[in-house]
Amino acid sequence: MEQSIVTALSAVMGSLVGGASSICTAWFTHRAHSRLEMLNSDFRRREQIYTEFIVECSKLSVDALSHSLDSPTTLMQVYALQNRIRLTSSREVVLTTETTIKKIISQSFKPKITIEQLRAEFEFEQIDLLREFSEACRKELKNLQYPL
Numbered sequence: 001m002e003q004s005i006v007t008a009l010s011a012v013m014g015s016l017v018g019g020a021s022s023i024c025t026a027w028f029t030h031r032a033h034s035r036l037e038m039l040n041s042d043f044r045r046r047e048q049i050y051t052e053f054i055v056e057c058s059k060l061s062v063d064a065l066s067h068s069l070d071s072p073t074t075l076m077q078v079y080a081l082q083n084r085i086r087l088t089s090s091r092e093v094v095l096t097t098e099t100t101i102k103k104i105i106s107q108s109f110k111p112k113i114t115i116e117q118l119r120a121e122f123e124f125e126q127i128d129l130l131r132e133f134s135e136a137c138r139k140e141l142k143n144l145q146y147p148l
Helices: 003-066 072-088 091-108 115-123 131-145
Strands: none
Touching: 003 072, 003 091, 003 131, 072 091, 091 131
């Protein structure tokens, strides 16, 4: 082979390798960026659903201290949120939603609580019906944010 052909082939091959490496680098970067966006979106969506569940259950748990369950339709929003949580969350979080709802329903069938009883229960931290759920959610969100 002539010297000029070898030089030309070397130049062409160098251009092909350089171009291919640029394309591969761009593809891997785009893929990593897309994955990060998907994880961030999932994180925000779960955080929003958990917040809605906490707000709704907080209302119901405070209401359960002074009233009995008048109508099952008051639980409709909580059950809707629970089922939305079931779509994406871990088994631990789903189980704590069930436990939380059971605690709220149980509290609503207990006798009306007085202010003094409420103060005593707050002092001994027996009244927080959402603690397990909050802790399970925090653990799951932390694992989503920093996957193992």
